Amino acid sequence: MKRDQNIKNDLIIRTLMGEAVERTPVWMMRQAGRYLPEYIALRNKYSFFERCQNPELACEITLQPVDIVGVDAAILFSDILVVPQAMGLEVQLIEKQGPLLPDPIKTAKDLERVRVADVDETLSYVFDAIKLIKQELNGRVPLIGFAGAPWTLLCYMVQGKGSKTFDEAKAFCYQQPEVAHQLLQMITDTTIAYLKGQVAAGADTLQIFDSWGGLLSKQDFETYSLYYIRQIVAALKDEVPTIVFAKGAWGSLKEMADTGAHGLGIDWCIEPHMARQFAGADITLQGNFDPAKLLSPIPVIEKEVTAMLKAFGPGRHIANLGHGILPNVPVDHAKAFVDTVKNFRHA
């Protein structure tokens, strides 16, 4: 297991490894995002892919929440859809409208348009950004690398855009399971190489985001998602601690824990004691504050964050939201979330 000995605040790494910690660590999904005026200033000047592909910009954005909000980890500023892009699909990220893949995968023939990416050729800008971020972080906190889970990437690659139900992606799997599995394996192979590249560049831990895992029945989650997540975790778990976040897939927490991942993300729709019961004692849980609750008055946030920390209990917990922070959250509310965690001590 690789471990950067120069990190001063390594609470998140120690928590993932099940080691003793003085307090619960905290970060927020989408912490480098639109609720920060400093991020908006850069967004107004540069397109999404400029911000992603320019290492200096990606570094600056990645560090903003560390400097401004005081989180215990930085997470690489990027997007899960850089992988489909590297595989050969056109991806547009239009501000406020979400992703658009104008020429999605619909048939076996469409697979000819995608390939397992040569990540050093197509995604080297990410590795350059990671190297620069690690240098600029200078050991303050760990850097989290990430990728989308193959199922979630398939959703976008087939549906072509966001959706509440991703029916077209599901129909693709149900009608052409062999083609779906071919595509999922290509995404998996690309993702493993991509995450290995992130670790080689300096990522201290990795999170796999399966944002749409919760749309599948338990059996379909096993078939179309977990089978591939398992390959990714197996390839990476001895290099750095890995976190799997399959939003809504509470019914498979045990099976996700069995992959050997070090941490599991959970959302606010499952109570901490139920998540612990399902996942077992030997894994770190990450979550699970309702992002919309950060719109509450600050005293309510403080009270509810404290209740969450007590519900998880000491150790084996990384405080986080149950999904990405909302753009309309005031910065001082985000700070109240982080500070409440940092000031709390279990009795």
Added chain:
Amino acid sequence: MKRDQNIKNDLIIRTLMGEAVERTPVWMMRQAGRYLPEYIALRNKYSFFERCQNPELACEITLQPVDIVGVDAAILFSDILVVPQAMGLEVQLIEKQGPLLPDPIKTAKDLERVRVADVDETLSYVFDAIKLIKQELNGRVPLIGFAGAPWTLLCYMVQGKGSKTFDEAKAFCYQQPEVAHQLLQMITDTTIAYLKGQVAAGADTLQIFDSWGGLLSKQDFETYSLYYIRQIVAALKDEVPTIVFAKGAWGSLKEMADTGAHGLGIDWCIEPHMARQFAGADITLQGNFDPAKLLSPIPVIEKEVTAMLKAFGPGRHIANLGHGILPNVPVDHAKAFVDTVKNFRHA
């Protein structure tokens, strides 16, 4: 308990009452909908509210799936948003775009624009439709009446349109809880009167749809949803059997069963044996086929429906989808779903 002795196929009523049945009954959420060419023909001629408010049209649409697909119950053709409309809010239902409430509730002052509806004045067209449907059904199958749960109606009344997360509705609750509770109580009082009117007009059973209950934490679901559902069930459960369907709110199945409801709807993201474990033995479960699975080839549908029926076991189960049928499902696939249930016998 009211019971129409003239119903020939009363499988659904008997299943809800926990009585012996020869086979599992079946219906489909949104069974009177866009997958039927006969429905599309009427949709092309009449606006949504024309179809809703004209008893002859509502009756014709309600009966279509009974005649064409052979389901074991009719469900009133209407929309949950007729209640906010009756309470004084403007509601537009634009084809393919979903609902729009151009002047939503944002503050205490906005409550002055809504009232507990006089249902006999504002919703008598629904009661007229029910009377006509009961006459035309002539005892073939029972008629299901329905309403939206107060939380789901608040979502639309505050957000003003559909949303993946209903953040504005949640922020309204978290920032102005007293105003939210006032509004929820007004919706509840209207809904109780509305459902009592449906029963008086002839509805044989009732379903309460909490489509967005699964967006809330367990504690918030209790505070903003179940507290009001409980009042509705208490007011109706001795008149006709009641079904509560709070999509995604698996963590509160036990508490929903404790309301005294006769049936609980569940979606495909929870396994039948887990739902039974949470809900207890003394309640009927309804569901839980993935609507997107109806896009599979027919032999796959037959195989998976059979697996679902075996997983639920005999008795105390009404076969249904886990959410509304999708518009692009071929009619013969819907028929395959219904016929597989009707032809199956537990060993």
